[in-house]
Amino acid sequence: MTEFTSFDSLGLDAASLVALTRAGYEKPTPIQQKAIPAALAGRDLIGCAATGTGKTAAFVLPMVERLQGKKGTRALVLAPTRELAIQIAEHLEMFGRGRGIRGAVVIGGVGMMPQTRELREGHEVIIATPGRLNDHLEHGTAKLNNIEILVLDEADRMLDMGFRPQLDRILARLPKQRQTMLFSATMAGEVAEFASRYLKSPERVEIARSGTMPERASQRVFMVPREEKTALLLALLAEDEASTLVFTRTKRRADRVCHALDRAGIKVARIHADRSQGQRKMALDGFKKGAYRVLVATDIAARGIDVEEIAHVVNFDLPNVPEDYVHRVGRTARMASSGKASSFCSSEEKDQLRDIEKFTRRIIDVAQVPRDAPVFRDAVARRAEFATESMPGRHPQRRRMHSGAPGRADHHPAAAAHASGEKPRVVGRFKPRRRR
Numbered sequence: 214m215t216e217f218t219s220f221d222s223l224g225l226d227a228a229s230l231v232a233l234t235r236a237g238y239e240k241p242t243p244i245q246q247k248a249i250p251a252a253l254a255g256r257d258l259i260g261c262a263a264t265g266t267g268k269t270a271a272f273v274l275p276m277v278e279r280l281q282g283k284k285g286t287r288a289l290v291l292a293p294t295r296e297l298a299i300q301i302a303e304h305l306e307m308f309g310r311g312r313g314i315r316g317a318v319v320i321g322g323v324g325m326m327p328q329t330r331e332l333r334e335g336h337e338v339i340i341a342t343p344g345r346l347n348d349h350l351e352h353g354t355a356k357l358n359n360i361e362i363l364v365l366d367e368a369d370r371m372l373d374m375g376f377r378p379q380l381d382r383i384l385a386r387l388p389k390q391r392q393t394m395l396f397s398a399t400m401a402g403e404v405a406e407f408a409s410r411y412l413k414s415p416e417r418v419e420i421a422r423s424g425t426m427p428e429r430a431s432q433r434v435f436m437v438p439r440e441e442k443t444a445l446l447l448a449l450l451a452e453d454e455a456s457t458l459v460f461t462r463t464k465r466r467a468d469r470v471c472h473a474l475d476r477a478g479i480k481v482a483r484i485h486a487d488r489s490q491g492q493r494k495m496a497l498d499g500f501k502k503g504a505y506r507v508l509v510a511t512d513i514a515a516r517g518i519d520v521e522e523i524a525h526v527v528n529f530d531l532p533n534v535p536e537d538y539v540h541r542v543g544r545t546a547r548m549a550s551s552g553k554a555s556s557f558c559s560s561e562e563k564d565q566l567r568d569i570e571k572f573t574r575r576i577i578d579v580a581q582v583p584r585d586a587p588v589f590r591d592a593v594a595r596r597a598e599f600a601t602e603s604m605p606g607r608h609p610q611r612r613r614m615h616s617g618a619p620g621r622a623d624h625h626p627a628a629a630a631h632a633s634g635e636k637p638r639v640v641g642r643f644k645p646r647r648r649r
């Protein structure tokens with residue numbers, strides 16, 4: 214096949230080339246080289262590319278060109294997470310600005326009214342998460358009868374997240390005559406089945422084999438007991454100043470890790486499904502700008518995180534689904550920068566590690582747990598001390614205030630009062646939580 218090496222050899226028009234220069238894109242990435250000509254020709258497309266390869270521009274640029282001069286809502290982009298939807302909207306803004314192509318972002322966690330207004334105004338592209346779009350369809354505030362272009366981004370994730378019924382409902386409202394483009398970093402069985410149902414003789418663009426990693430990311434795994442994971446994380450963070458994204462299995466564990474890092478004086482934020490949209494945005498923006506060195510996240514947030522300088526991805530817990538490993542590690546070594554990925558594997562997680570290695574067709578190097586590192590030793594000792602203190606009959610709060618160990622207790626007004634000999638002020642009463 215023809216090798217395209219510059220944007221102007223892909224058939225893009227002058228306005229797109231200007232927008233690309235403005236965005237600082239010099240050369241098309243492999244997915245862009247292969248997908249753009251087919252997408253411009255109006256063909257259905259399956260794009261299978263590792264994350265961070267530039268697939269958003271691969272569908273946004275042709276979409277903008279194909280919608281030029283048309284009135285009303287003509288394109289729909291579906292994404293699994295709010296963050297990803299917002300990022301796609303940012304690309305649309307970058308490439309559609311000044312060309313009359315506007316995007317209506319239809320996502321959960323924010324009010325419906327502004328979205329209803331944009332939908333009524335007939336913004337040319339709807340960028341939506343499936344749940345909220347269905348809400349609008351039920352209220353009659355979104356109409357999809359003129360859609361000519363449908364994009365399903367991170368299709369495997371949408372299917373994994375149980376969006377299938379929602380997707381089917383949306384797809385039933387779309388005109389049959391349309392262009393459909395489906396993108397996914399991995400092409401597991403369900404995606405193939407979905408594609409065969411909804412796409413017509415699609416052009417297949419496979420840049421990296423399903424399950425392959427960004428090549429520049431160096432990967433290692435630490436075999437570590439669960440109770441030493443926090444100590445290991447603190448020790449790794451002490452090794453450099455790198456911006457780090459930490460993944461945990463649950464929202465509660467994300468909260469706990471975040472608090473542990475905060476106590477250690479590390480600038481950290483967290484992002485998971487129980488955080489409000491505003492909190493998620495603040496965490497992500499702060500991380501992007503460098504106000505937070507560490508972002509702790511659950512998988513829900515993994516797809517939408519496009520931060521150029523993530524140097525280190527830590528799998529504090531291994532994911533249950535091996536595809537998630539690819540997506541998590543794909544957050545580092547995006548585009549030109551290189552990065553590393555460290556995974557913590559406890560004895561309970563060995564099956565997950567085996568599945569990941571099978572899926573990625575690669576054995577991950579085992580690294581030594583830095584047990585001699587002072588930070589690791591201190592953290593393990595603190596944990597042991599805390600465990601003893603927590604034994605029946607002991608009073609952890611009181612003990613910690615007397616211990617002189619650095620931490621929150623030093624700043625506690627009651628501790629200061631105690632040190633100065635004053636009677637401590639009662640600021641609240643401990644009420645045991647009833648077990649559910």
Ligand code: AMP
Pocket residue numbers: 237238239240241242245264265266267268269270519547548
């Ligand atoms: P994506 O895979 O679409 O999430 O893109 C990953 C990152 O690469 C985003 O920050 C894009 O803005 C950037 N990017 C995409 N294509 C190019 C390109 N041809 N040259 C430079 N940066 C790009």
